[in-house]
Amino acid sequence: MTVTLAxxxxxxxxxxxxxxRVLNGNYPVAATTxxxxxxxxxxxxxxxxxxASALAAATSDLVGILVNDIADPFFGIMAGAAQSAIGDTGTxxxxxxxxxxxxxxxxxPERELTYLTLLQRQRAAAVVVTGGALVDxxxxxxxxxxxxxxxxxxxxxxxxxxxxxxxxxxxxxxxxDNRGGARSLTEHLLSLGHRRIGYVAGPVERSTTRDRLDGHxxxxxxxxxxxxxxxxxxxxxxYTRASGYDATRELLARDPSLTAVVAANDTVALGAxxxxxxxxxxxxDDVSVAGFDDLPFSIDAVPxxxxxxxxxxxxxxxxxxxxxxxxxxxxxxxxxxxxELMVRASTAPPRG
Amino acid sequence: MTVTLAxxxxxxxxxxxxxxRVLNGNYPVAATTxxxxxxxxxxxxxxxxxxASALAAATSDLVGILVNDIADPFFGIMAGAAQSAIGDTGTxxxxxxxxxxxxxxxxxPERELTYLTLLQRQRAAAVVVTGGALVDxxxxxxxxxxxxxxxxxxxxxxxxxxxxxxxxxxxxxxxxDNRGGARSLTEHLLSLGHRRIGYVAGPVERSTTRDRLDGHxxxxxxxxxxxxxxxxxxxxxxYTRASGYDATRELLARDPSLTAVVAANDTVALGAxxxxxxxxxxxxDDVSVAGFDDLPFSIDAVPxxxxxxxxxxxxxxxxxxxxxxxxxxxxxxxxxxxxELMVRASTAPPRG
DNA sequence: ATCGTCGTAGCAAGCGCTTTCTATCGCTGA
DNA sequence: TCAGCGATAGAAAGCGCTTGCTACGACGAT
Numbered sequence: 001m002t003v004t005l006a007x008x009x010x011x012x013x014x015x016x017x018x019x020x021r022v023l024n025g026n027y028p029v030a031a032t033t034x035x036x037x038x039x040x041x042x043x044x045x046x047x048x049x050x051x052a053s054a055l056a057a058a059t060s061d062l063v064g065i066l067v068n069d070i071a072d073p074f075f076g077i078m079a080g081a082a083q084s085a086i087g088d089t090g091t092x093x094x095x096x097x098x099x100x101x102x103x104x105x106x107x108x109p110e111r112e113l114t115y116l117t118l119l120q121r122q123r124a125a126a127v128v129v130t131g132g133a134l135v136d137x138x139x140x141x142x143x144x145x146x147x148x149x150x151x152x153x154x155x156x157x158x159x160x161x162x163x164x165x166x167x168x169x170x171x172x173x174x175x176x177d178n179r180g181g182a183r184s185l186t187e188h189l190l191s192l193g194h195r196r197i198g199y200v201a202g203p204v205e206r207s208t209t210r211d212r213l214d215g216h217x218x219x220x221x222x223x224x225x226x227x228x229x230x231x232x233x234x235x236x237x238x239y240t241r242a243s244g245y246d247a248t249r250e251l252l253a254r255d256p257s258l259t260a261v262v263a264a265n266d267t268v269a270l271g272a273x274x275x276x277x278x279x280x281x282x283x284x285d286d287v288s289v290a291g292f293d294d295l296p297f298s299i300d301a302v303p304x305x306x307x308x309x310x311x312x313x314x315x316x317x318x319x320x321x322x323x324x325x326x327x328x329x330x331x332x333x334x335x336x337x338x339x340e341l342m343v344r345a346s347t348a349p350p351r352g
Numbered sequence: 353m354t355v356t357l358a359x360x361x362x363x364x365x366x367x368x369x370x371x372x373r374v375l376n377g378n379y380p381v382a383a384t385t386x387x388x389x390x391x392x393x394x395x396x397x398x399x400x401x402x403x404a405s406a407l408a409a410a411t412s413d414l415v416g417i418l419v420n421d422i423a424d425p426f427f428g429i430m431a432g433a434a435q436s437a438i439g440d441t442g443t444x445x446x447x448x449x450x451x452x453x454x455x456x457x458x459x460x461p462e463r464e465l466t467y468l469t470l471l472q473r474q475r476a477a478a479v480v481v482t483g484g485a486l487v488d489x490x491x492x493x494x495x496x497x498x499x500x501x502x503x504x505x506x507x508x509x510x511x512x513x514x515x516x517x518x519x520x521x522x523x524x525x526x527x528x529d530n531r532g533g534a535r536s537l538t539e540h541l542l543s544l545g546h547r548r549i550g551y552v553a554g555p556v557e558r559s560t561t562r563d564r565l566d567g568h569x570x571x572x573x574x575x576x577x578x579x580x581x582x583x584x585x586x587x588x589x590x591y592t593r594a595s596g597y598d599a600t601r602e603l604l605a606r607d608p609s610l611t612a613v614v615a616a617n618d619t620v621a622l623g624a625x626x627x628x629x630x631x632x633x634x635x636x637d638d639v640s641v642a643g644f645d646d647l648p649f650s651i652d653a654v655p656x657x658x659x660x661x662x663x664x665x666x667x668x669x670x671x672x673x674x675x676x677x678x679x680x681x682x683x684x685x686x687x688x689x690x691x692e693l694m695v696r697a698s699t700a701p702p703r704g
Numbered sequence: 705a706t707c708g709t710c711g712t713a714g715c716a717a718g719c720g721c722t723t724t725c726t727a728t729c730g731c732t733g734a
Numbered sequence: 735t736c737a738g739c740g741a742t743a744g745a746a747a748g749c750g751c752t753t754g755c756t757a758c759g760a761c762g763a764t
Contacts, residue, residue, distance in 0.1 A: 100455075102455075119451070408719055
């Protein structure tokens with residue numbers, strides 16, 4: 001039926017062992033023999049049997065990339081960058097290609113674990129886990145256990161855009177400085193003269209939400225604005241446009257006099273803009289708006305969005321290279337990646 | 353080292369064969385035996401060796417989803433929908449889970465082929481190929497050959513949002529009616545009274561570009577507007593915001609008096625809006641703008657974008673189910689999915 | 705009481721590859 | 735001239751699982 005190594009060997013008049021060695025290029029083979037084998041491979045249109053090879057060699061060329069939401073460019077950009085970094089690291093040697101695949105957890109902890117098990121089952125060469133973690137201790141424990149098992153089985157584990165985990169299960173961690181970024185964003189608003197600043201946060205159970213909110217609070221506290229308003233002007237929602245819209249209406253109801261809204265991310269900020277506009281408020285004349293992440297569409301928003309730029313592409317590439325073992329891990333295994341404040345047209349001094 | 357089937361068998365005091373049958377649930381096993389095996393699996397924290405299983409059974413539980421650009425929600429939505437449809441089809445039986453993974457080709461034909469080879473190597477159970485095809489005959493031939501080989505090897509091939517291919521390599525095709533959608537969009541503009549309509553097309557080599565442009569031309573021709581202007585008012589670019597921006601400036605230079613711009617998709621439309629606004633033109637008062645796809649952000653654009661809605665999520669789900677063999681293919685193997693005209697605030701009658 | 709049958713479980717032969725160990729050949733140096 | 739060695743190729747033993755076939759009781763039917 002399908003062509004096997006033995007078929008190729010027969011056609012090239014060598015032993016299967018030799019064909020295997022030519023294909024893997026990890027053993028000296030005379031040039032003329034190699035030539036003959038390669039020709040046979042070509043003529044028979046032979047494709048290696050991955051499972052058989054993985055079984056015999058006890059390693060596979062699968063690399064998994066876990067994302068929370070594949071329809072969100074935040075993850076798409078990182079995943080795409082990681083995937084191409086992994087694809088490009090194939091040193092040109094035949095058969096050296098890795099199969100970098102992305103798995104969409106939809107933000108569900110169970111699916112996250114399920115995918116990790118599936119990847120473990122496939123004896124994946126590496127796993128890149130992206131995006132904010134759940135704060136839930138039970139899940140962290142389960143995840144740590146799973147990653148440890150993966151690590152023990154020889155799978156390289158890399159965290160990207162996610163806080164470090166306890167234990168030494170993880171080969172490398174690339175964490176975003178969400179807290180610092182959020183702080184500088186709020187500081188920007190404060191320096192413009194804003195005092196009544198609403199905050200549209202993400203889901204409480206996510207570390208990203210907590211870190212960004214902490215950064216915001218840091219800045220507010222430093223400005224002496226940590227009164228009871230802090231809680232009253234914070235609304236939690238999901239990382240969606242609709243959530244930003246709803247939350248902003250709520251904020252407006254709680255304090256119609258607020259002069260700025262900080263959103264958990266750019267997508268949420270878009271929803272906030274819609275709600276404000278609908279309320280007859282102009283941006284930034286009446287109310288300033290700020291986002292986070294600097295996704296591609298943010299610069300196109302009207303007005304263009306002030307936000308914190310996260311080097312998603314660069315982080316993805318680095319994560320991919322780390323997963324391949326092509327880069328050495330940062331000292332201590334953890335690198336914190338700073339965000340960069342991008343001041344654009346959606347923020348301005350408050351009126352009066 | 354790692355736990356094997358034999359270890360589980362020993363602990364449950366049965367033969368490896370029995371453990372395998374319990375895990376696969378495809379052979380009668382006495383309830384008490386099953387119970388004992390399951391407990392042993394649990395106690396030893398056993399994870400099946402995927403490659404070994406795939407080798408012995410000559411099938412794997414890998415399903416590949418190919419996309420052009422993972423950072424583009426157009427693909428993200430379809431891929432996410434397909435992936436969850438595939439995950440959910442696991443009929444509850446233990447071990448029945450498929451590993452649905454998405455592969456990012458970046459629009460490169462070579463990478464497309466490479467990924468297909470890699471999936472073939474893994475003996476993937478199914479492959480879903482999304483997005484517009486390349487018009488290039490050489491690539492179509494190569495692709496057809498590859499897909500045929502995959503099909504012959506038992507991989508179910510499903511096309512989603514992509515025109516049908518020659519031959520019987522493909523199990524099912526879900527094609528979008530790009531041409532019909534584009535036609536109704538332009539008809540809408542014509543019915544508003546527009547006559548000088550610019551068209552910002554995608555890359556010439558993509559079938560999606562060609563189909564949408566054909567639909568536009570259909571409508572223009574039917575309105576007796578197929579003069580030399582047809583070419584003059586068409587500019588090709590990529591499916592990006594920047595490309596839409598550049599192309600629209602070009603269009604404006606060619607004919608400052610145009611009253612409407614139709615873009616190849618929503619992302620491009622956003623760029624077009626930016627260019628128009630920069631030129632001091634108001635939307636839709638001075639110039640109407642229309643997109644295609646109805647991505648989530650389109651309703652949030654200012655003004656909200658008139659576009660053609662493609663049921664990306666539904667199509668993705670259906671493709672996923674087809675890939676699992678959970679749905680029966682449409683008659684003839686091809687289903688054409690219509691788009692729905694969404695008239696919003698970015699289009700209005702021309703001035704005067 | 706005997707035989708066929710049904711329901712379970714075990715045996716053992718691979719699946720297609722990798723890799724260790726061994727064999728062979730042509731040289732080089734003494 | 736011959737031992738010894740480097741370079742290259744082959745033989746064969748698995749890797750961990752699936753599955754066709756066989757084995758074995760227990761039971762109802764004759």
